[in-house]
Amino acid sequence: MVSGADAFVFEPRTEADVIRVFQVARESGRKVALRGNGRSYGDANIAEEAIVLDICRMNRILEWNPETGVLHAEAGVTIEQLWRTSLGDGWWPPVVSGTMFPTLAGALAMNIHGKNAFHAGTIGEHVTAVRAVLPSGSVLTLTPADDAFYELISSAGLLAAITEVKIQMRAVASGDLRVLPLSIANWDEQFAAFESLADGADYLVSWIDAFASGRSAGRGLVHAAWYQEESGARPHSLREDHQDLPDTLMFGLPKSMMSNFLRPFNRRGGMRLINAAKFRASRTLGNGRPHPDSLVGFSFLLDYVPNWRNAYQPGGFIQYQSFVPKEHARRVFAEQFRLAQEVKQEPFLAVMKRHRPDRFLFSHAVDGYSLALDFKHTAKRHDDLWRLCHRMNDLVLAAGGRFYFAKDSTLRPSDVTQYLGEETIARFRARKAEWDPEGMLTSGLAQRVGLV
Template structure:
């Protein structure tokens, strides 16, 4: 919703070409928006009447060393590009988002997290070093020993252009995970599952049925996953053809048409039925069972349902994610779901994850949990939905919670002031005036939030 704008698209292939775009912006009085792959859910990757820089053509792997696990590449390499390049050598990206299509530069600008955040932290914590081109034209190499490293990573593309990254990949012994599925019946059981598996699981995530009420509020399906060690030097599960998921369901129905069926059911009553069916299956078929699943299947399932977002047309959807300290998470998330039900605006998909804090400038992380919610947007419900999100923001802020710029469409400037705090914002503005004195780097989210 409202996530479109006219701009002037540039697709550079080198650092020098990006420098030329910076110069052009100064000469023409325009600003620049860094787009990456355009996978942020809100308006952080679009800029009205700006020079839009898509670095997707800067996607060369510069070096790969299986003996150390270090991969050196340009910022336009995607998460998919990483795993496809390294998996046959027994390596996997240390942190991945729920889709494999973001660029590495964009993923670091937002400092993405994954289902293993509680264990290894964010993607930024896995970086060995990186080259950043600042709007002044200066190219600088940053490492974790530099304070600026923690500001550019998470800086939402407002301080500099990440043009090269050296990343430490994760050594694996199988391309499959061992996955345990359980069926929590309420919020108490959801959080008990996370606490039970936190000491030893490599990944944890849970689906939450936002239509569940009363004693079943918070019901869903929890997954814990562990890396497998098959004891062999080489595993056939490392093959890309093992990782790539089939393009049909049960060998019959092409996944390319699935979104058309989802669109029919993509309404409040249809999704209530789908959520009920998933809950029923979780309790009866898959409960307390362990099964193998490929890393790609576990991590990027929706990527193999072509055009699944079309099911939300014509208005699209927003993803709303909040991060709440563990002391208050259960209370806050239960309240959020109750507020949705009271408003008749239930999220069609809820995803619960465990997190740990970090020291990045625009950090969204807490020692606690996050709940990501997908809301269908229509012309008729937008004002009510925006109002609901604002009221949920107030509940989150009162509990000391935080937000995530990659998944924001509804934050207000006052929300940002409250969760980031005056010291963080003052530090950002000092850096902005030093590194980008002409305020060249911007996007619609930054304008909306006064950044």
Template sequence: MTLAWNQDSVANWSMTEQSPCTIFKAQNVAEILEALATARMQGLSVIAHGAGHSYTDAALNTNGVIIDVTDMRRILSWDPEQGIMQVEPGVTLRDIVRVAPADGWWPAVTPSTADATIGGCVAMNVNGKNAWKYGSFGEHLLSLTMLLASGQMLALSPMNDPELFRAVVGSAGLLGIITSITLQLRRIPSGSVDVLVRPAASLSEILTIFQEEQSADYIEAWVDGFAGGRSLGRGIVTCAKYRDAGDGNSVQPQMFPVSDRLKEECARCIGKMGRPAVKSGVRIANSVLYWWSKWWGKKVIRQRSLFQSTYYPPAMFTGYRTLLPQGTETFQAFVPRSQAEVLFKEIIRCSQENHFMPLWCVIKQHRQEPFLLSYQVDGFSLEVNYQIVPQTAQRLRKMLWELMNLVIVAGGRFYLAKDSLLTNTLYRRSVGDATVETFLQLKQVYDPEMLFQSNLFRRVFQASLQ
């Protein structure tokens, strides 16, 4: 058997890094093994690659090998009574919600993109709009299989090897290649939700609404990053609640209709047209959105499809990426509850003062998770996205490093799937030396020749390169 391989270059989702590498597209475990052997023979390191939806360098391996597992896309088994599904790593969330909702099940935790692979979701231990209630993706795994650098296949579960399981979930593909995953899905009463939309005049009001709406199933707040002074931190909180099964709705989620391509084309055109006036356009759109919601007041949108309320439409990404061809810098700070208001204010204020206007800001609530490289804390996260302009990119990073320091001092953390700024020193300060040492010791045991490496590994875990 000879594997198809390609010399090419791969970009991260934020479009900030182009990485030349060799790409193997594996269809099965035998092909992964062959790719590992070839890489080893050539003295190259390897990292698994899913849908490439990480904003960062987690799935990049410059001058090394990436093994693309997106063709390993079979649902291996489905138990509609228990909601237990076993999948190959390249199966996406979209694939799962094509099957499970008809039987009344939905992924317990899901990011806002339907096209992330399940392997990628486990490897980054993703979180969703229900993170404060249901934790992270890894908390809903029953078991997984992982291929080690030695070629040995490990079967792991929270019961049979809790320490290794705790380390593998969220380990960014650095301990081995996940080849199958068994998930416990969550029972849902219906495929639609009622969405309560509440405008909030300040950050403090946003955080209060989170407290008041704890009975919701999903909560997320959008913040107007352009509003300053007394309006700083104004935004809109959306709280979604499952509708009762008795309302006659099918649990089958509404998928994207046929006109998707048309929507994407329109988004591309709008994105191109908007390029000369990104900041003023977003400023105006934000104000219109906020004042519109204020005018409506508290409003309930009934019977919204669960699918549409969970996942951003692909056309939106197309528009966003066309609008910002030089990419975006994301800063997502996870901070303890007591520090959230002060730190979030400081992040927005400091950005505005330095003329780095936050284009897109989102707040979510979280709880601590039990994994070794965990990033969620009991509290909240603020995600801020900035336009990258080459002339000011270094100044932006400098400002964000300073903000990172504040977050770390306050006991906050950062998420390896979205943060490109962490250095080894900052990462160690945020999660603690002991955590990093434990991880590196496990890597030494399970991958002694350091076969599995990525740009992220070299940036965050290898001190010598700082």
């Protein structure tokens, strides 16, 4: 995370406040950037000298129906609030990101995916209604029957301010998952594991050692997980106290110390060591043996390492995620690692997931795979890193791949035109002209990639 901007932050508590913020913006001649909980990695939720409309204080659950599993909430409600409201009644959010801190507004604006993307798709596919305020102050409610529903969701905060959401939660018999770790020797094994497990598993994700090369390239650790039947569940698994993870590591060491522990390793040599050690551990510890894990523990592990981002200080880091059709994913990802190794800028963390396409406007999804790469950022090597990302973009585009605005810092206008296509961009511009004719809604990302 390396972006920043000076702006005027407004925190509305009601829909009427949201309308007033747009009025203030019009009267003061300022643009508006919409912001949720700031969990996007790049510059999608900020804009220099703009009014930032932060939705976090609109965070009331308006209605929860434990019979149907439909939850109606203000858009500043977080994924954490969702599961804390519903899990005791046997319901879990249908799609969650790797952190539980995003708001519903932010999650819908980016149309987030989870480790179940290959069968559950993106979060927008589970939304039954969404309410939004246009910059003019008009309010509208959209359902999946409206074309505009598929444009608002995924539009990265550039069309209207989402204020309320109705979402269909997923029934679960237990708060536990059965998790199978599989140590993986190389790229061939990675893709073979995904293809064989995708048929029945509820969740699939893989960590990959981006420093490994030659015959070990692509080595890593796949985790497959299945919802537990009630009979296999540990007692009280649906309770919050079962889900909440301890805030200490071994010997009572607070987890908040973890980023301090990691900081000395926050360089190439250190991270090569950590990746190699993690892979070696995967060969023995629990390999091939299923074990129970809580839904929260499996889904949001990083949330339990407070301030993990500090390990990347002072320069921060960027995340680069590309989505590549299944026929080309192995070749493109292997080549991305090779390029990173060639310029000695390997990602410190690499995570692969399986996806399926969806019909949303700025869709990032493909029938294929994504690879998310965390790159350390330093002022000294900034230009090298951007050059590397642009070379990786070229590979993705040539393979018919896509990108994800929530995880982007480096896309150029030509990259976006190519992956979204002229037709999609024309559709966006037509809706923007109708809903936001003065071009009030903006963001650093939208300005950078030429969408506004």
